[in-house]
Amino acid sequence: MSAARLISLVENDEAPLSILREIHRRSGRAHIVGITGAPGAGKSTLVDKLTDHFRRAGKKVGVVAVDPTSPFTGGAILGDRVRMESRSTDKDVFIRSMGSRGALGGLARHTNDAVKVLDAMGKDVIFVETVGVGQGEVDVVRTADTIVVVLVPGMGDEVQTMKAGIMEIGDVFCINKADRDGADRTFSEVQSLLQLEMRGPDDWDPPVVKTIAQDAKGILELAKTMTDHDAFLRKSGQLEKRRRKRSENELLEILKGRLVHYVMTEDKTRGRFESYVDEIARRERDPYEAAHRILDEWK
Numbered sequence: 412m413s414a415a416r417l418i419s420l421v422e423n424d425e426a427p428l429s430i431l432r433e434i435h436r437r438s439g440r441a442h443i444v445g446i447t448g449a450p451g452a453g454k455s456t457l458v459d460k461l462t463d464h465f466r467r468a469g470k471k472v473g474v475v476a477v478d479p480t481s482p483f484t485g486g487a488i489l490g491d492r493v494r495m496e497s498r499s500t501d502k503d504v505f506i507r508s509m510g511s512r513g514a515l516g517g518l519a520r521h522t523n524d525a526v527k528v529l530d531a532m533g534k535d536v537i538f539v540e541t542v543g544v545g546q547g548e549v550d551v552v553r554t555a556d557t558i559v560v561v562l563v564p565g566m567g568d569e570v571q572t573m574k575a576g577i578m579e580i581g582d583v584f585c586i587n588k589a590d591r592d593g594a595d596r597t598f599s600e601v602q603s604l605l606q607l608e609m610r611g612p613d614d615w616d617p618p619v620v621k622t623i624a625q626d627a628k629g630i631l632e633l634a635k636t637m638t639d640h641d642a643f644l645r646k647s648g649q650l651e652k653r654r655r656k657r658s659e660n661e662l663l664e665i666l667k668g669r670l671v672h673y674v675m676t677e678d679k680t681r682g683r684f685e686s687y688v689d690e691i692a693r694r695e696r697d698p699y700e701a702a703h704r705i706l707d708e709w710k
Contacts, residue, residue: 414505414507414528414529415505415507417430418507418528421521421525422509422521422524422525433531434524434527434531435527435531436531437530438527438530438531439530439654440530440533440535441526441529441530441535441536442536442537442556442557442638442641443537443539443554443555443556443557444461444537444538444539444556444557444637445538445539445541445552445554445555445558445559446458446538446540446541446559447558447559447561447580448541448560448562449562452561452563452587452588453561453563453588453624453625454541454561455476455540456624457561457585457622457624457630458474458476458538458540460624460627460630461630461633461634462498462538463627463630464630464631464634465535465536465634466501466503466504470535471503471504471533471535472504472534472537472538473526473529473530473532473536473537473538474504474505474506474507474537474538474540475525475537475538475539475540476506476507476509476540477509477522477539477541477542505534507525509522509525522539522554523553539554539555551580552580553657553660553661554657556640556641556644556650556653556654557582557583557637557640557644558580558581558582558583559581559582559583559633560578560581560583560584560585561587562584562586562597563586563591563597564586564588564591564593564594564596564597565591578604579608582615582640583617583618583620583633583636583637584601584605584617584619584620585619585620585629586598586601586620586622587622587623588623588624588625589621589622589623589628589629594621598621601619602619613647615640615644615649620632620633670709673709674705674709683704683705683708687701687704
């Protein structure tokens with residue numbers, strides 16, 4: 412079965428359990444890189460140039476780009492659909508756009524499953540490009556091994572406001588469009604913020620890299636920092652810890668989804684659910700008691 416068909420089945424909750432199990436068993440080998448940052452930072456162009464770099468190095472590349480509207484829109488995949496057409500004949504590059512379908516956190520609900528499909532099908536490097544909604548992008552930590560935060564010159568004091576958001580999740584910081592005025596200032600501001608973080612001698616020290624993605628400048632250095640981070644994670648044992656945490660989150664999400672599905676579809680709870688909603692709306696019952704009662708009935 413093709414990757415495109417498998418991802419469609421997963422995205423529509425139609426994949427048989429036997430296939431999901433096999434995908435999981437075969438995954439866990441790829442280096443998963445999250446590319447995140449505000450809209451207009453040039454994430455799509457960076458992914459395009461990084462894909463070219465890793466293909467030249469003989470690596471098989473997968474890309475999951477989360478579209479804020481629909482995966483079947485005539486709009487952008489990686490910024491410009493035409494720009495990626497040259498890769499359509501490369502059997503070792505697979506690009507998939509996924510609709511966010513209202514999911515918060517910059518990722519589609521089934522992004523992690525799509526990444527697993529590409530991992531299981533032998534991709535060496537998988538890029539996950541988020542929608543581009545600023546601080547809401549932190550959910551990418553639940554999918555990626557290495558997170559590249561992309562910033563652009565001219566943000567000024569806005570960099571400070573990002574410290575509590577995506578600034579804290581970055582493993583590599585990329586100042587893209589570095590030919591613009593203010594690039595050196597942004598570079599210095601990011602470095603200053605990173606120096607305020609408390610790190611031990613054995614912790615990873617996030618590098619800051621300047622790029623001009625449109626001209627492919629700085630791509631080699633950016634790719635090297637990503638590869639270095641992957642090597643660090645594997646050598647230090649951090650990769651295993653990160654993936655265990657992701658497995659915990661994944662299991663919890665599946666359990667929550669199955670429980671909600673049960674409550675909404677089983678005869679013995681569906682009717683009571685509607686009644687509870689009416690009672691809560693009339694302020695005759697609070698939602699906390701109702702939730703406990705539904706769980707008791709389920710048990």
